[in-house]
Amino acid sequence: xxxxxxxxxxxxxxxxxxxxxxxxxxxxxxxxxxxxxxxxxxxxxxxxxxxxxxxxxxxxxxxxxxxxxxxxxxxxxxxxxxxxxxxxxxxxxxxxxxxxxxxxxxxxxxxxxxxxxxxxxxxxxxxxxxxxxxxx
Numbered sequence: 124x125x126x127x128x129x130x131x132x133x134x135x136x137x138x139x140x141x142x143x144x145x146x147x148x149x150x151x152x153x154x155x156x157x158x159x160x161x162x163x164x165x166x167x168x169x170x171x172x173x174x175x176x177x178x179x180x181x182x183x184x185x186x187x188x189x190x191x192x193x194x195x196x197x198x199x200x201x202x203x204x205x206x207x208x209x210x211x212x213x214x215x216x217x218x219x220x221x222x223x224x225x226x227x228x229x230x231x232x233x234x235x236x237x238x239x240x241x242x243x244x245x246x247x248x249x250x251x252x253x254x255x256x257x258x259x
Contacts, residue, residue, distance in 0.1 A: 125231040126177050129187055132224050133173025140166030169193075184232040185246040191228025194221040 143163035147156050173190055176183035198218050204210035233240065236249035 125227070125235060126180060128227060128231075129177035129180070130174050133170050133177065133190075136166045136170035136173065140164065140170065180232070180235045181249055184236050184238075184243065184249065187228050188232040188243045191225045191232065194225030194228065198222045198225060 140163040143159055143166060147159035147163065169190060172186045176186035180187065198221050201210060201214045201217050205212055205214060229243075232238075232243055236243070238247060238249055242249075
């Protein structure tokens with residue numbers, strides 16, 4: 124179930140990356156064009172990495188775990204930005220969408236690997252941590 128969730132939510136990043144490019148190309152703005160083109164490609168790279176990682180979550184969980192943290196950072200930024208006039212209220216939709224995906228990625232990575240939050244933050248090898256825990 125997590126494998127399919129990661130694969131398809133990751134694949135959606137291709138769409139978001141393409142839309143980011145389209146927005147940059149449709150209305151090029153000084154100070155934004157390069158950042159939006161780069162962000163669009165970063166999102167497409169994230170899509171490819173998530174789809175790849177979903178095929179072997181046990182070994183490739185850091186890609187999924189850290190993408191979850193990226194999404195939770197976006198959620199935190201929106202929660203701060205909207206009430207402080209730094210963002211638009213429609214962006215609260217990102218809290219529900221990215222928050223759900225981010226939490227699923229983080230918690231799912233921990234459950235599938237059996238690793239702690241600290242282990243995941245340090246990108247520890249799940250099989251090595253399991254063998255050390257089993258030998259004590």
